[in-house]
Amino acid sequence: MKHRIISAFVFSLFISLSGKFVTPSFGQDSEVSSVLLTVGGKPVQRDELIYLLSKSGPVNSSPGISREEFEENLDLFINYQLKVREAEAQGLDQTEEFRRELESFKETLIAPFLIRNSLEEGELRKAYSRMQEIIRASHILFQFPTNASTEDSLIVLKMALKVKGDIENGANINELAVQYSDDPSAQSNRGDLGYFTSLQMVQPFEDAAFNLQTGQVSDPVLTNFGYHIIQVQDRKPNPGQVQVSHILVRFEPKDSLQEANARRKIADIYTEIQKESTVWEDIVLNYSEDLASNQRGGILPWFGVGSMIPDFEMAAFSLSEIGEVSPPIRTQYGYHILRLEDKKPLAPFEELEESIRSKILRDSRSRMIQSQVVAVQKARYGFKEDETSVSRLGQELNGVAKADFNTQLESRSLSQSPLFTLKNKTYLAKDLADYMKDLEVRNIPKEGTFDYWYDRYVAHILSETEVRDISSGNKEYQMLIKEYRDGILLFSLMNKEVWQKGLTDSLGQVEFYRKNITNYQWKERVEAYVVKVLDPGQLNTAKNQLSNGGYSPSVIESFEENFRSKTPLAFQTQSGVLEIEDHPVLSQADLSKNYQELQLDGQTYLILIGQKFTPGPRKFEESRGLVIRDYQDYLENTLTQSLKTKYPVSVNNAVKEEAYLALNR
Known part of the structure; x- marks a missing residue:
């Protein structure tokens, strides 16, 4: 919830005035030459203003931003920087709550910048693209014997290849499925799987089927179930x-x-x-x-x-x-x-995106994506494995229980054995042991102890390296983190100095009300009961009840009770002491009549008029909501003015002009 509050608050300060979209163009100049302004001696970079203003969406076709809009937004940006500066001076960025909240955002904010995100996005798009079609296919499954040897697997593969040849020579796959298939359902469906689309079959099966033309027969396809021979019978658009x-x-x-x-x-x-x-x-x-x-x-x-x-x-x-x-x-x-x-x-991609993502993360595609992520990370960050050392460690330690891993590592003098080098840093076997200490494994790994934990350690270090690389080298991510950091500080300062104080300082509210009493005045008012007729068939009934007198609590109460119990949807009513000037119905009514019927914008209104009241001051209790709002505005303006004195602002006009030009490219 606070995430949305912060974003909305920051954007309302800097973007609402411009209302135009510009693409960020982060400068490549030195830090000094890109300083837009200083706040109490602290530099603020030009790119920060460009970044914040660029986050609005387009509202018209006009490119860029006008000079007037730019100046208005710059003033708001300066006020924003003053408040962030004050929050830092008050130590709000040093609290445990601030650190915890910022850290909670970082994992979400960095996700779009990760290698995995782009690979995952590609799989999402591929799956949705395949979902435009449905395929009808038949298959024959050849399962492996229990505890199959390599020789057993080859025998199964040869049988699959033989059957494929038979089908290509004219044999019917459905008849062969009854004879050969190890799929139990083949005896009833003759290998016919019916129609399916993306994400309804295991990935290797789906990949093979979608790469076949109608009538074409696949090579043996290996899945966790065994080898499959697949023949596509039909392809057609997805009917939804x-x-x-x-x-x-x-x-x-x-x-x-x-x-x-x-x-x-x-x-x-x-x-x-x-x-x-x-x-x-x-x-x-x-x-x-x-x-x-x-x-x-x-x-x-x-x-x-x-x-x-x-x-x-x-x-x-x-x-x-x-x-x-x-x-x-x-x-x-x-x-x-x-x-x-x-x-x-079929629903649009945007509606199905999360459903597709959930399915992908639950099947083998997730492991495939992770393998691709690791491969890209290794290439990007110069990963080099010490193959001789890793092979030796696997031979020595794969049979060792996790609980004894570190002890065995030291007793065999293997702690200093190199594992790999990454960005010019060499990681040792003892680093792997330290990583393993506080981690648990739910299921006994099929791999040996060393192989299992080594793969996870490599993935962990590569992931940490990628995060550090993005944090230190990706300007857009740095800007996003700063936006959220400053947004949290801004929220904390405003909550402390303006919002909560405006709500709880009752003495300050009353004093503000007294000094500004002229802002809390009633206009001319009248006691009135306004009945909007929604069902014309009930108009005469309403007239009979209301036309015999003016505004009367007893008449109003009787009418309300009657129509609520019998015809609750026939009328819409409003009653009380109402201001006349801004009321859409009373401003058009003849206030000299106690009862009248009025036609307005095709609607019929029945109006009872009572006592009239001349303009005058509202009581504090009648104005409290308005007073609190105005008092908070007063506190914010007072805070801003005091900060301008406390933290002198100096603007670099040359860099300011560069920012304006960058926003209008």
């Missing part, structure tokens, strides 16, 4: 999602008599549905055996391709008109009749 309701009549698949009875029953139901007088919801309630949906008209959740069993799914997507009913279809659950309730296209 549908919502259907259904009627289900169950039967036991192995009981032919029961199935025959179910088939006759679903046929009778289908005949009944064809009658014009039939109410779908009644049929569902009376006959559907799906207890989870029959109480709500048989409606099922929205679903897309690859989410339901193929026969049900194909029937659902074959319906084209809302309300259209399918003939009975058979699935493993029984006989169904479907009705189309609604359909919608």
Whole structure:
């Protein structure tokens, strides 16, 4: 929550006036020549102003920023810097709360700058691009024997290659699936997987399928299940999602008599549905055996391709008109009749982005992305492994338990063994042991102890190196961190010196009210009851109740009670002592009449008028909200003026002109 408060507050100070977008153009000059101003002797760089002003969105087609807007924003920027300077002087940047809050932002703020982010973004876009299509494919699975040897794996591979050849020579993959496939479902679906799209199959299978043309057969594809031979039967655009309701009549698949009875029953139901007088919801309630949906008209959740069993799914997507009913279809659950309730296209990327990201992070793509991240980091930062030393350490320590790792390292005199060099720094085996000390492993690693922890240590050091590199060398990230740092300080100072003080200083509020009483004056007011007629059919009823007198609490109370209980949506009312001048209805009314009917902007209003009040001062209690707001503005202005005296501001006009020109490129 505070994150949003800070950003909104900072942006309102510097961006709302300009209202135009400019692209940041960070200077490459020396620190001295890019100093825009000094605040109490502390330099402020030109690029900081450019960065903050560049974060507004475009509101018109005019490029850049006018001179007047630039000067206004510069004044606001100076006031902002004065407050940040004062927050630092008060030590607000040294508190534990400040440090904790800034650190909590850093992990989120750095994410878009990391190598992983760009690689992950690429996978998201690739997945969404594939989701534009659906593929129907058949496959044959060749599983490995338990505890398979290399020789066993080769035998499985040869069998897969033989079957691939048979298919290419004209054999039918579905017939071969019944004969050869180790997929248990092949005996019922003959290897036909139905339609699917991206992120519904394991990654190697998906990659292979989407790279095949219709009719083409894949080479053996290795997944965690074994080798697959895949043939694509069809490719077509993704139809999006549908919502259907259904009627289900169950039967036991192995009981032919029961199935025959179910088939006759679903046929009778289908005949009944064809009658014009039939109410779908009644049929569902009376006959559907799906207890989870029959109480709500048989409606099922929205679903897309690859989410339901193929026969049900194909029937659902074959319906084209809302309300259209399918003939009975058979699935493993029984006989169904479907009705189309609604359909919608594939959602935009922005709507699906987080869902796609979640799926990617849960499957093998996440490990693939991490491997790519490590490879890029190694290349970027000059990673060089001491292969001889690492190989020896693996041989010596892979069989050692984690708890004994450090002891064994020292007893075998291996602590100083080099692991790798990164950015001219050599990391040793003892550094790995230190890293391992406070970390736990949930599952026993399949790799040896050294190999398992070494890979994680390398990834950890590379990640730390990347973060340090971004923190010290990425100007945009540095600007973003400074924005949040200063925003937290600004929020803390304003909360302390202005907002909380304005809320809690009751004596100060009263004193401010007395000194500025002329700002808290009532205009001419009148007792009034204004009734806006929303239902013209109730107009005469309202007239009969209201037209016999003027403003009266008893009349108002009676009318309110009556219409709230009988016609709560027929009228909209307002009553009380109301200012006349700015009221949209009373300003047009004849205040000399106790009762009147007024037509305004196509709406009918019934108005009761009571006592009139001349202009005069508001009581403090009547003005407190306005007083607090104005008192806070007064405190902020007083603070700003005092800071201008405390911290003299000097502007470098030459650099100021450079900033203006940079914003108008």
